[in-house]
Amino acid sequence: MGKTTAQIQKNASLECDIAVFSNMDCKLDSGFNLKDFQIAFKTFGNLNANKDNAILICHALTGDQYVSETNPITKKDGWWSRMVGVNKPIDTNKYYVICSNVIGGCAGTTGPKEINFQTNVPYGREFPAVTVRDMVKIQNYLIETLSIEKLFAVVGGSMGAMQALQWTINYPQKIQNVIHIAGALKHSAQNIAFHEVGRQAIMNDPNWNKGGYNKNNIIPERGLAVARMIAHITYLSDDAMHRKFGRKLQSRDIISFGFDADFQIESYLRYQGRSFVERFDANSYLYLTRAMDYFDLEKKFSTAIEFSPIPNQHIRYLIISFTSDWLFPTSENKKIVKTLNYFTRNVSFTEIETDKGHDSFLLDEPELDSIIKGFLDNNYNKIGSHE
Amino acid sequence: MNKMQSIRKDWNLIESLISRGAKVLDIGCGEGGLIKQLEENIQANTRGIELSPDLARKAIADGLSVVQGNAEKDLDQYSNQSFDYVILSQTLQAMVKPRDVLLELLRIGGKAIVSFPNFGHWKIRLQLLLTGKTPITEGLPYVWYETPNIHFFTIKDFQDLCKQSNIIIEKSIALTSKGRQFEIPQGISGANLFTSEAIFLLSYKNFTPIKLQSKQKTFVSNSALVN
Numbered sequence A: 001m002g003k004t005t006a007q008i009q010k011n012a013s014l015e016c017d018i019a020v021f022s023n024m025d026c027k028l029d030s031g032f033n034l035k036d037f038q039i040a041f042k043t044f045g046n047l048n049a050n051k052d053n054a055i056l057i058c059h060a061l062t063g064d065q066y067v068s069e070t071n072p073i074t075k076k077d078g079w080w081s082r083m084v085g086v087n088k089p090i091d092t093n094k095y096y097v098i099c100s101n102v103i104g105g106c107a108g109t110t111g112p113k114e115i116n117f118q119t120n121v122p123y124g125r126e127f128p129a130v131t132v133r134d135m136v137k138i139q140n141y142l143i144e145t146l147s148i149e150k151l152f153a154v155v156g157g158s159m160g161a162m163q164a165l166q167w168t169i170n171y172p173q174k175i176q177n178v179i180h181i182a183g184a185l186k187h188s189a190q191n192i193a194f195h196e197v198g199r200q201a202i203m204n205d206p207n208w209n210k211g212g213y214n215k216n217n218i219i220p221e222r223g224l225a226v227a228r229m230i231a232h233i234t235y236l237s238d239d240a241m242h243r244k245f246g247r248k249l250q251s252r253d254i255i256s257f258g259f260d261a262d263f264q265i266e267s268y269l270r271y272q273g274r275s276f277v278e279r280f281d282a283n284s285y286l287y288l289t290r291a292m293d294y295f296d297l298e299k300k301f302s303t304a305i306e307f308s309p310i311p312n313q314h315i316r317y318l319i320i321s322f323t324s325d326w327l328f329p330t331s332e333n334k335k336i337v338k339t340l341n342y343f344t345r346n347v348s349f350t351e352i353e354t355d356k357g358h359d360s361f362l363l364d365e366p367e368l369d370s371i372i373k374g375f376l377d378n379n380y381n382k383i384g385s386h387e
Numbered sequence B: 001m002n003k004m005q006s007i008r009k010d011w012n013l014i015e016s017l018i019s020r021g022a023k024v025l026d027i028g029c030g031e032g033g034l035i036k037q038l039e040e041n042i043q044a045n046t047r048g049i050e051l052s053p054d055l056a057r058k059a060i061a062d063g064l065s066v067v068q069g070n071a072e073k074d075l076d077q078y079s080n081q082s083f084d085y086v087i088l089s090q091t092l093q094a095m096v097k098p099r100d101v102l103l104e105l106l107r108i109g110g111k112a113i114v115s116f117p118n119f120g121h122w123k124i125r126l127q128l129l130l131t132g133k134t135p136i137t138e139g140l141p142y143v144w145y146e147t148p149n150i151h152f153f154t155i156k157d158f159q160d161l162c163k164q165s166n167i168i169i170e171k172s173i174a175l176t177s178k179g180r181q182f183e184i185p186q187g188i189s190g191a192n193l194f195t196s197e198a199i200f201l202l203s204y205k206n207f208t209p210i211k212l213q214s215k216q217k218t219f220v221s222n223s224a225l226v227n
Helices: A132-145 A159-170 A189-203 A206-211 A221-235 A238-244 A264-279 A282-294 A300-306 A330-342 A357-362 A366-382 B003-016 B033-042 B053-061 B098-108 B122-131 B155-164
Strands: A007-011 A016-021 A037-044 A054-058 A096-100 A151-157 A175-181 A316-322 A346-352 B023-027 B045-050 B066-068 B083-089 B109-117 B167-175 B181-183 B197-204 B218-220
Touching (some): A054 A132, A132 A159, A132 A282, A159 A282, A206 A282, A316 A330, A366 B053, B003 B083, B033 B045, B098 B197, B155 B197
Parallel strands (some): A054 A151, A316 A346, B023 B045, B023 B083
Antiparallel strands (some): A007 A016, A037 A096, B109 B197, B167 B197
């Protein structure tokens, strides 16, 4: 297989780079042959002469390439700017950080919102189904385009953790370290169930129009907002919700005996739903939740580790879970650890105690910061001088 | 000898029992001080398991491969004979079922290294005799109701257990409370009186290769696969 290259363009309005691939033969898991596509990505820091300081960060379901600095779409800080940046735990003074929007996403990478070059209208429901494996395959094209032979690390939480794990199977020779946070070998029945309710909310919104809403610029915002509200509950924990909101009332002293947002938690969820609609595409939400549902390495993982056609013994794994995460619980993360230990791989594992639920990996957790920094920096020092 | 000196001495002795470049699992590795020493001094390929989340995280942040886990519940994840050495340092006395753990060590590793405080030391015997209370010493510094050390045993007890379990004691080193070390002789001796801490190098008695039909692979009787 030859090296893949693409044209890299700067996009001023998205404030990121776009790698344009044309006339490719990228066969997706669904069988669809993706010919022309583009990847929106951002890089932070500088690639050193040895090209051994590159870290790929894989974003979660509703993330994007704006992992650090300011997100030009929301005008807020990037989704992991507390972790990634100058003098942050993943220090861009030292590391060259790459973060790309996944295939099927809606922040500039080819997805249902983007124009299909073959028909000159947005893909909508015509967009092919994508899987986590497809996401990783397409990230790999980008890494090849950037002429990086080996990533120092691949890091991701939640859907990003799924991608990180997939990297270890598909391209073990291209990675040195993996940080897998709050993931699992498979998306569980309960997780699929929550996603299905979200999708039904979108598809039952009359504005969805079988995915063709982009033509008339009316979006299924109510459905998408409800989907986000449901999902947001799964990212928190009962304890954290109780601590933050309890039964406190919103801007009132007495209950209304009506269905306004009497409680602060209701008002908070409505706000989460509303603001999500402004930044996320409903069809993308359908496609990406589906990709997570299809993720299942439970049976394949140990075979993939033991009988990998490409050497994979050099990979160092760090698996992290959170005590209050019921979406990707410790027990699921530990299955990965157990498999790796069975094959005597270099694996580290810790469960961080917190009441903040699945979202903990995005929030202020000093222990997460120090362990990620220590793991990366110490393993970086082991590989010798860095010119 | 203070606590840190005694730990260092313990580690140096353990290091002396391990061959260069060996694959080593340290059970109850704490912050990973011993495995770090083994990586640096004899280029061992190490892993650790530690119950305390804080200590495990310190080890991981130090670049070591350590998993947070429980020595009595989580050892089943390691496969048969996947390590050259499995170390259990100063932990056996805190296990609910020390015998099961001991057998697990030799299932996972070709050799096991076990160190523990000797309850047969003369100072301990004397304390119990004179005061009639559970002894408190430098090696066993807790009062009875809050000690993590739930099994008190002596060198003789341990030797008996090894014999019953078909475990060979390849080497046993004694440390006195003053920090002197000597090899513990087999059979009747005064070692049990003067040893405050003992370190044992163990392996299986019936670890004789059985030739099967395959020309390339040798099976051994406890189901391990070698070469």
